[in-house]
Amino acid sequence: MSDININIPEVSVDCVIFGFHATDLKVLLLKVDDSEYWSLPRGAVSRKESLGMAASRVLEETTGIGNVFLQQFQTFGAVDRYKHYSKEQTKAVLESSKKEATESLSYQSTISIGYYALVDFEKIAPPFKEYQWCAISEIPNLLFDHNDFVDMALVALRKDLRYLPIAKLLPEKFTLRDMQNLYETILDREFDRRNFHKLLMRYEFLIKLPEKRKGGANKPPNLYKIDVEKYETALQDGISY
Amino acid sequence: MSDININIPEVSVDCVIFGFHATDLKVLLLKVDDSEYWSLPRGAVSRKESLGMAASRVLEETTGIGNVFLQQFQTFGAVDRYKHYSKEQTKAVLESSKKEATESLSYQSTISIGYYALVDFEKIAPPFKEYQWCAISEIPNLLFDHNDFVDMALVALRKDLRYLPIAKLLPEKFTLRDMQNLYETILDREFDRRNFHKLLMRYEFLIKLPEKRKGGANKPPNLYKIDVEKYETALQDGISY
DNA sequence: TAATTAGTGCGTAAAATTTACACTAACTGT
């Protein structure tokens, strides 16, 4: 854990981790130790790192999740950061936590930079704290204004989906149906299977693997991976779905 | 000017003010007193205000520009914030400025929240410091990483233009040509006059005024204003150009 | 081994959207 002196006072990075699997979109919540309170993964920013690095490190430290694509979406400001629980409640909760007490970041962070990521939640099991993957519609009251973070992160994700490296949002190998599910879940609308297929193929950044995914009571779907080079090129020219 | 104790240390709000008039897009630069160095309007964030309020206040205090729509676009992080001038140079420049010396915000801000606005630069004349409206392509080396701010603000503006309250980006009364110029300038492409007109009319949030703008050696164009209520509705449903 | 389920890949028709394009009207300056 970092030396208290190198952290920027009152500034934190807070992460909304969307977990995507099949057709479910959930958010990773952490329980503050020895309490019944939930919050997003968060942590202080060191003077020795960029914001992106801080977000990665915080996520890794609080959840064990590493090497994911994090996207900054909004910074939240200085007043009225206590939405469902008062400042006093929040202070009490966090100070009763041993972990929090040893960290330089207190309940008093007044500036929080919001990041989101999208991961496959079946593959991620935070080893540290108590956690919960919670469906978007069923998120309980969170500490600070973290409920606002989730709302704004989803808005940003939907906007960004047209431009962002979807490569990072799926496992290495995936089926066309996986990809379609991803888009349908996030955008909350349906696509025609054949048209979606055609659209994707136009951009030519998918590599068809010689493998199939067996197991279902049906013809096994082909697996694909991203051709990173072609994908980058396509991004330059602008991808739209 | 605010009491030093209520400001959040090392956090600033930095503003990219796009000046739009006719077909020119420029950026407002301030000269640091008694120096040859340029920077963006910036200032500290008080604990007693939201980020949006801080941005408005800072802009008002440094340039006299008030009551404009400011949009947060990105927060810049803790390392490598000295791009064209070293930390020592920056420190020397700012400390030689009487104004800066009396402010709590020093050269040491490590977190900066970027806001942009779009105003009519013919109507705005900052009364305080030396300033310059500078064409995007001719911006000199700025203090900190302010050149990056300008680049990123323009990227954000172009993206946002599809969803944002254009109502705030134009004077109260405007012609369809004004609006077209705004879009053509920002997006750096041309539109067909009739098609643009049709597109705008589809959303039905323009109110045709009984006035025309006389003065030119041509048929006087009609003036319009925004129907705020219908505009808000249209925003919900999603506007695209 | 037949029925079922779902992926793959082609095509095509309908619908929606985008683009291209030409004339008349109203004002100013001379």
Add this chain to the structure above:
DNA sequence: ACAGTTAGTGTAAATTTTACGCACTAATTA
């Protein structure tokens, strides 16, 4: 009054998106 300039307007063609049909394949299950 006339030349120059920009405003205002509708329609048809081209393109893109969407819907969906069909033939074929390959696995599971009853």
